Amino acid sequence: MHKYNISLEVNGVKYYKTVDSRQRLLDFIRDDLRLTGTKEACGEGECGSCAIIMDGKALNSCLILAVEADAAKITTIEGLEINGELDSIQQGFVDEHGVQCGFCIPGFIMTARAALNSNPDLKSSEIRSVVAGNLCRCTGYVKIFKSIEKALRLEKKR
Amino acid sequence: MIYIMPIEKKELLELVAQPQFKKNNGQILAGGSDLMVKIEHFGFKTGMIVDAKGIKSLRGIVKKDNVIKIGSLTTVSDLLESKLLAKNAPNLNQAAKNFAAVQIRNRSTIGGNICNASPAADLVPPLYALGAKLKLESVKGIRRVNIDKFFKGPGKTVLKPDEILSEISFNALPSSTFSRFYKLGQRESMAIAIVSLSVIFNSNENKFKDLRIALGAVAPTVIRAYKTERFLEGSIRSSELVEKAAIIAVNECSPITDVRGSADYRRLMVERLLAELLN
Numbered sequence: 001m002h003k004y005n006i007s008l009e010v011n012g013v014k015y016y017k018t019v020d021s022r023q024r025l026l027d028f029i030r031d032d033l034r035l036t037g038t039k040e041a042c043g044e045g046e047c048g049s050c051a052i053i054m055d056g057k058a059l060n061s062c063l064i065l066a067v068e069a070d071a072a073k074i075t076t077i078e079g080l081e082i083n084g085e086l087d088s089i090q091q092g093f094v095d096e097h098g099v100q101c102g103f104c105i106p107g108f109i110m111t112a113r114a115a116l117n118s119n120p121d122l123k124s125s126e127i128r129s130v131v132a133g134n135l136c137r138c139t140g141y142v143k144i145f146k147s148i149e150k151a152l153r154l155e156k157k158r
Numbered sequence: 159m160i161y162i163m164p165i166e167k168k169e170l171l172e173l174v175a176q177p178q179f180k181k182n183n184g185q186i187l188a189g190g191s192d193l194m195v196k197i198e199h200f201g202f203k204t205g206m207i208v209d210a211k212g213i214k215s216l217r218g219i220v221k222k223d224n225v226i227k228i229g230s231l232t233t234v235s236d237l238l239e240s241k242l243l244a245k246n247a248p249n250l251n252q253a254a255k256n257f258a259a260v261q262i263r264n265r266s267t268i269g270g271n272i273c274n275a276s277p278a279a280d281l282v283p284p285l286y287a288l289g290a291k292l293k294l295e296s297v298k299g300i301r302r303v304n305i306d307k308f309f310k311g312p313g314k315t316v317l318k319p320d321e322i323l324s325e326i327s328f329n330a331l332p333s334s335t336f337s338r339f340y341k342l343g344q345r346e347s348m349a350i351a352i353v354s355l356s357v358i359f360n361s362n363e364n365k366f367k368d369l370r371i372a373l374g375a376v377a378p379t380v381i382r383a384y385k386t387e388r389f390l391e392g393s394i395r396s397s398e399l400v401e402k403a404a405i406i407a408v409n410e411c412s413p414i415t416d417v418r419g420s421a422d423y424r425r426l427m428v429e430r431l432l433a434e435l436l437n
Contacts (some may be wrong), residue, residue, distance in 0.1 A: 002159055002160055004161060020206070021159040021161040022159050024194075024198070024371065043199070044195045044198070044199060044350060045191050045194075045195065045258075045261070045262055048259070048261055051261055054185070055263075056172075056265060057235075057264040057265055058260055058261050059261055059265055060261045060262070060265075060280055062194070062198075063189075063190050063191050063194040063195070063262075063265065064190060064192075064194070064208070064265070065161070065190070067188075067209075068187075068209060068211070069160045069191070077309070081173065087406075111260065111261065116261070130260065132259045132346065132347035132348065133258065133259020133260055133261045133262060133347060133348055
């Protein structure tokens with residue numbers, strides 16, 4: 001067992017933790033920080049359910065070791081809501097009823113959020129390619145695309 | 159599992175030269191999209207991870223004297239966003255666009271895609287067509303290898319245990335040169351290639367000039383279709399000729415049947431897709 005000390009910021013909170021070198025960032029987020037909004041489905045980078053935003057980029061947390069996140073700045077689904085007000089992408093999913101079983105939705109929201117952060121002029125025609133790495137096994141893609149489209153409109157009003 | 163993150167290239171080279179690295183079946187970690195899956199899902203055992211991502215000098219794309227140089231830790235997103243590549247190596251830019259999806263592109267590196275040595279690696283056919291050179295470094299020195307001499311088979315390369323791939327370089331293509339990458343997969347994103355192709359050529363009075371054809375996922379390594387290239391070089395472009403050439407290319411392939419497609423299907427797709435790309 002090799003333990004390493006890491007310090008990182010998650011959803012604006014600074015953490016100093018000791019992690020095992022084999023621990024994945026996904027498990028660190030879920031088990032150590034108890035932030036269980038980030039989901040594991042495939043565990044091999046195919047489905048995007050574990051997507052988080054790390055240093056501004058959407059990444060699959062199942063393919064990252066916790067030690068690799070030393071000094072990183074991370075946002076998870078729990079970090080989007082501010083003072084009880086939903087993020088525009090979350091609100092888009094509520095308004096358009098974009099959620100079925102819900103398991104994949106945090107990953108979709110984080111991926112869309114990262115894309116919108118890096119390109120505030122994101123077009124609705126680009127949504128499909130943005131979330132191409134996210135799978136929904138309820139196959140509710142049409143509602144998901146509509147939810148993100150709505151979010152683009154909500155974002156413009158804010 | 160020991161985890162070390164060097165911040166200088168010299169430090170990295172010294173680490174991988176240590177007997178401890180070999181003894182622990184040490185692995186260099188770049189983007190992790192292949193290595194993490196091997197460890198988590200295929201029971202791959204390693205006692206030492208050397209995380210190369212701290213070495214900033216190995217990331218970036220530059221053009222100097224008409225040569226494009228790409229650091230091995232350059233991510234696929236970096237390739238996709240590079241105006242330099244869009245202009246000087248459109249086929250590589252296209253492959254970056256077809257590569258997995260944004261979460262993987264943000265992390266995966268060109269060096270990792272090459273060193274993982276998959277015959278279906280997306281970035282490799284364009285690099286074969288570009289005639290890319292690989293810079294391999296160790297504490298003992300530097301050597302340069304043409305990319306078509308780098309692979310020995312699926313997952314196997316000429317890289318020695320104490321060597322790293324540090325840079326990929328090739329001549330910038332003039333804007334008059336035609337270059338394409340095409341991947342046939344189950345879907346547009348996140349698909350492993352059933353067949354992939356990259357072609358580069360100039361057209362001189364409608365004759366093929368400097369034609370280079372690379373084929374992926376149809377042999378133990380990506381291959382150059384040298385016989386096909388020689389057959390077409392200097393000839394006038396016509397659909398009959400290109401269709402004949404595509405059959406030569408099929409005979410240069412040695413595909414296998416696997417979960418993604420049968421050998422026969424792969425041969426048929428090489429024939430159809432190559433004719434389409436050259437027409």
